[in-house]
Amino acid sequence: MENIGLENIALFSGLILSLVGLWGLLTQKNIIKMIVGFALLDTGIHLIMIAVGYVKNSTAPIIGEGVTKANAADVIADPIPQALVLTAIVIGLGITALMLAYAVKMHQKKKSLDINHYKDLKW
Amino acid sequence: MNDIIIKLLWTLLGLFIVLNWGMLMGASMRKIVARVAHRRGIPIYQPWLDLIKLYAKRTSISHGVMFYLGPVFRLGGGVGIFLFLPLIYGSEYWSNFSWAGDLVLILYFQFFGMLGMALGAGEGGHPNSVIGITRGLSQFTTVEIPLTLAVISLALQYNTLSITEIVAAQQGGVQNWTLFTNPVATVAGMLSLLGALRHAPFNLVKAPNEVPIGPPTEYHSAFLGVLRTNGAVLHVVEAALFMNLFFGGATNWAEFIIKTFLIYFWSVFVGVVHPRFRIEQSVVWFLKIPLAIGVLAVILYI
């Protein structure tokens, strides 16, 4: 259990989550399900990102209780991935929202949410 | 200047001899053909009479300028070959103007007359003329190949394209004739001659019972006279060319006459015993046997 470690759990769950999301994105015919798949993929990646930034036995990168400027680098977890994750979540959200907006538009036009019905352009 | 005038006079004399010999030769050939058919045939002087009659026709018509020029081109072609062909080996006067050009000139000068004739007949507007000409040209294209190959073979053998030199190389006895030194080329050349002289089986061009007489359908009177004159000259000259190339040339008129007669007789002989080819048949025929022989002639001398 010790060998596994929290970051690995996060990493693997993130990996599995993103694979599930990718699988959903690639196989589900329903557009909404595809978007859900994408969201899962996105979340999985965020988990991975956090896992990457995780440092064992370290605290949150907030200066204060036990964390001084001097030992900050040794004690705190890397703050950058966390910052990145925040940004990534925002962007992922934006994209998901845009996808949903598109889904609404598509449904308005063709009254269908099956991705197979939108194949007019090809070749 | 004097030289040239004398030269011209000799040339005219030569032309006169060749013309008359051509007519005599034609008449004797017809006599021979008649005898083969158990007839007596025409009087030996018939060609002269025909010619006089044609020139003495009182009326004539003309379809246009080219119609008029056609026979001029035609006779020009025949006389031109005569002019550029050395007749008698070793005689300066009887070598005519052969210093102006070699064998190639003569080979290509044949076309001069053909082209003019073709255009003249074309201007006549008669469809049969044009049919005849297309046949003639078609056949001629393939007739030329064996001859070309034979000439190349000769050029390789004698290393020259000058007729005079080719004849010179054949002097000194029968064994030196191309006929014996290069028999394959001779065969190719003589097969080509059959087509060039247009006797049967290669006479579809003027096949009288199909396209009345072919190219000269519309020609008559003096026009036809000119054409007949040319025919007489051309036959002798063609025979003389082959004589020079393959049969050792001639050193005197007697030899000239005998040899040209025999060469001409060859085509008549073949003609008498053969029926007529259709045009595509003759085209293909020339591309088979004579072409193969011509190729062989060249291969032997590479």
Next chain:
Amino acid sequence: MVGPIYIIAIALGLAFLLGFFKKLNANIAQTFMMAGVGAMSFISVQWLFGHLAGMVTETVTYTAGFKPPFSISLQMGAMEAGVTSMINIFGFLGGVYLWRKLKEMGLNAIIIYMVTLMGLNVIVLTRDLFNLFVFLEVSTIGIVGLILLERGVNTISSGFKYLVAGGVISSFMLIGTIMIYKYAGSLYINDIITSNIAATKGGMVALFLLLIAVILELKPFPANGWALDVYESANSGISAFLSAGFATAMLFVLYKLMPMFPIEWQAMVAVVGGITFIGANLLGIRQKNAQRLLGYSSAGQMGLLTAVIGLSSYLNEQFIFILVTILLGHYLAKAGLFWLAGIVKEKEINSWSLLRREPLLVVLFGVFILTLLGMPPFPSFFGKWELIMKLAAGGQTTWILAILIGSFLEAVYLFKWFGYVLKGENEGLPVLQIKPEKIISPVVFATVSVMAGYYAGSLLGETNFAFYIPLMFIAAIGLLEFLPAFVKNTFAIAGMGYLAYTTLPGLFETDLLRFIFMGIFILGGILTLFAGYYYKGKRQGFYPSALIMFAGLAGIIQAETLLQFFFSWELMTIGSYFLIIRGKRSMTHGFSYMLFSLAGAYAILAAFGMVDAQVGNMLSALGGVTSHATLIFALLAIGFMTKTATLGLHIWLPGAHAEAESDVSPMVSAILLKAGVFGLLLTFFGMGAESAGNSSILYVLGWLGAITALVGNLAASFQEDAKRLLAYSSIGQLGYILFAYAMATQLGWIGGFLYVINHFAFKAILFLTIGAVVLRVKTHNMYEMGGLIKRMPLAFIAALIGIIALSGVPPLSGFAGKWFFYNAVILKGWYFQGAVVFFAGVIAFLYSYRILQTVFLGQLKDEHRHVKEIPLTFLIPIYILVIGIMIFSMYTHWVLEPITQYLTAYFPSDPVHWDGAAATTSLGYWNGTWVMYIIGIMFVLILGWLLWLNAKATKVKQFNMVFSGERPFTPETTHMAHNMYAGYNKALGFITAPGITTFWNKVAEFVTDAAGFIRRIYTGNGQTYAFHIVAYIVIIYFMIF
């Protein structure tokens, strides 16, 4: 210098501000936006000029006051300045173009537009990996938002596909980024480059994910279906944005990130790019939809540029030049073409013929197409040239081949499209509405393209200006298009005259070979142009095209370097293409002409590359080639033989020449074909015709020439169309010429020169005459003519003399050619080839007679009873040539003796001896002047005799003939013309069976079928596209690791 940060500041600030004023008048908002974009453009352009002028150095701006890696930094180097300038200028012009649309869509669209533009700028400028990711996403979101400018269901679904695919890609990119951070400990690109990240396996995977994501953003084949749908369905302004703006930025990202990756991966990048270049262009062939076609082209161009980046190690110091010029070409052309697509509003490319209603649009279209293809004088030409040169220097033959194949495939569909524009049916198409704001941007880009071309050329350090003088003259003539034809004609002739005045005397002193060809080009040009006085009206487009061709021809002669030669060669090809395609029904012929020409040009280019790699770029250095000499020789020969229409490469010619206008046919037949001959001669002279490896090629060429002559002449005999007959005859004659030069002996070459001059003269005479006759009788079919000698005696005489010269009957100059041939063939020992050539020569009689007989002799038709003699403007040049041919025939030695001396330098053995007019070889002798005298005198004597005998001949009319006691009924049924050589056809027609045409058709069919088969991977399903992306990543992964 205004800092690059202000670019972002302006954009963001404006976007925010505008967001506050929701109710703001759209006009004002848009003005603000344009002002903002203008300011952004200004900033980047000033940096660009600063860099170019050397006033500034690479500058890094730090945000938040920290040094990286702790903050985001923006770098403004020369490249960045250039790329942001491109993006911002595009943004500005695109904004102008989209003016109406944006206004219609309101403030939000304007904001998104600005944000997207800003995103692209940051992508270029930033040196932070995550920042890059963020702004990539911002731009993607922005683009997808802009896609919604159009509300069709296809647009929306394609936008969704784009989003799905983009999402997948960005996921990988994100993983890659974060893993890089894990292994490199920094997101600052410069740090990553210096860190040894590739040492660990995980680091490699991280880099791989990043790289593949960037590559996928460049839409590599075949994982690019999602982008194509967007290109096809989005508003053309947005497609332009995607292609010119977004792709440019992404390409720069790849360029920027390249140092991060292991050096071995460059090959992978190059291969990916190469496959995309070929694959996308292959599939483009089947496209009918203009925007989708442009999408394919866009993907292809990106592939090429990716390949260039991947190949950077071979390109050395020229890498940037190549990258920038090709990128610039793509950027200008693609934006321009998408914009035009928005103006035309027709989806199908065969409806683009309506562009023809607006000449300006056609010009723009032409400029863009040529820019895209890398034709001179546009920038990508120089880029491609340098690319090939450098690749050749690196010994990368496979790459040269791949790039040329890709370019060729691209040319296939672009010129098909061009053909539709120039010649397609435009009846019944809707009216073209041009809004002013839509036309400005393409005009600006076209202008920039031309200027950039000049600039790129001068960067290569050529004495480039001399080659631009004719172009400027042409441009001037082009501006005078509104004038009537005869004025322009006068200008054109004056220009040609000036060219002759300045060049010919000098060439006469220095180089006889070039003098002869220049003489043919210029003299022929002037004479054929003279015939153009016949045309009334403006004759739009004719003079620029013709003069471009002549400028190219003159350039070929004057070229000293390989580049100059190739430049002129391509110029000539373009000009002649425009000339050829002007004819009726000549769309397909112009197309096949262009394809063969381009294929030939690429062969030449490849060969030049190899030459350049070995001995430098001087044309005269051709002889110094040592390695691969045979290959180079063969490539050059094939390249030039496409112009001489040697058998196998000839199928473009008959149609192209036959359908061209009456005065264009002689230009392209009598003159243009000689360019190929000149090229061959340069090769032979330069590379030494007799060197060991080449002689076997020459042997093959000899046979090829002989068979070409045979088949060309035979096919000519079976034609019903007069001009087609002459065209086939040209093929045959060029076969002779090829044969003559392939002999590589002095005699052969004298014969060849004789033929070149002769063919020029008689083919010009014949094409002008027949062309003029066609103008009068309004038909090409010979069986519909006949008897015209009565109406056009002068034309007949000219044609007769032309035919006599053609057929080689003494005494005209054609015979001289035959004489030299005989001698040369026998001395060379090519007996059987020679026999074939002579057979072909005799067959020439068939068609010579046919054209004279069926056009001029025989039966005059009812409707031609009142036709006039051919126009004087044709007669004058024709008779100048006739007189020329007579003099040349009489005094052949005036020309041939100097040529003999000239050739003695190459063939010291001197087998021809000239004594006055008499030529003697070791085989035979010939005296042209005397032959002429003798024949002339004899002819006159016989004619006189006949006249004396027969002066009173009654002149009769055409039906007065023997008709078996009947009379003819109609001239049509009495004229023996149709299927004239039926018997011959029966015997030998199989030789002319169109096997070669069938072969090329099969090739074309195979290629298009392959394209049609492959493109089925683009199912139209967004999931499939996403799957493609995943599969692509996996495959590449396994290929690398």
Next chain:
Amino acid sequence: MDKIIKDLTSRFKVTDYIQQRPNMAYVTVQKELAISLITHMRDIEGFTHFVLLTAVDWIEDNLFQLTYILNSPDKKVDLGIRVMIDRENPTMDSAHHLWQQVATYQRELKEMFGIDFPGSPRVDESFILEGWDDIPPYRRDFDTLKYAEETYFPRDGRGSNDPAEYMKKKLYPDEEK
């Protein structure tokens, strides 16, 4: 044969019937029925071969008699169909649609007898006579001798002999009759 005729009579109003030979018979029908009868014979009875069409001028009755002769290759019988038409206004329905060659016969009849066949191809063009402008020469009221004498410059002194008499006179001049 009888069966055919019987059958025929039951279907058409056949006025006259002559059995010329066992395998040859003539029937006479009305002008209006003729073509349908012929069609019937061709299509039903198997008289697929058209032998000839000719005419006789019955000037006394003021009639033209048209005779169509048909042949049945299977039954090996001939059938002649006679049609009497008015001589003053000779028209007859055309049968060229049954056999193409009928048109040629009709053209000849038009030229030689002046019998019109409206609708027959090229029926008005001259067939054998080129430029004939007299009454049709096969009509019996056309006097060919008179016409020849008027037109063709007969040579005087023409006489004729009975060859037998002539030879007898020549060989045996003394022998009296």
Next chain:
Amino acid sequence: MSEEQNINQNNEPKEDKFLAEENKIRLVTGPDGKQFQVNPLDDYFCDKRPQVVAPKNKIIEKFLNWARAESLWVLGFGTGCGSIEIPPLLSPRFDAFRYGVQMRPTPRQSSVLIISGYLAVKTLKRAIRTYEQMQSPKYVMALGSCTINGGMYYDSYNTINRVDQYLPVDVYVAGCMPRPEALLAGFVKLKERIKAGNAEGANEYAEKFDWYKANQKKIIKNWNMPDYNW
């Protein structure tokens, strides 16, 4: 001969109800779009009249006539049943070549036209055209009683009785049909006439052209050409 004055071809109105369709004046559009009239009779045929060509001076003419007589080129044109009698002439049995008689396939080159038997009006038209296309001097030989007085066709509505009303006949060979020997005799007779300078049929035809033409046109209603077929 009396008809000579009242028939003048030129004044006759050119209305011809037998004018063939292809010989009618037609309106044609040229390639330049202009319309114009084509009158086939004028535009496609020469309408000159034949001219009398006087013989040259006597001695030369005698010589030439001898040559002409010995070189009789016969047109291979069979008109009636007599045409079957001509081919045997060239067979070994009769061998007309001995007499300088040769066959020619085209009237342009021939000098003898043999009317070999009865002439229908239709054939007469062709015979006349052919005769007119021959070049002067030219001779006509008529075989059989049909050509002399109509023979057994004397009362036919379409067979002429006397050829000499339409063409200048030099020699008649009587018989029905004359055998080849008779033809040879005819040739000999013709030669005698030519040598004597009496065979001036061509000039006679030109001289009495109007008379001949009137006779011809009396029966040939659809001549459809200018008067003289060059």
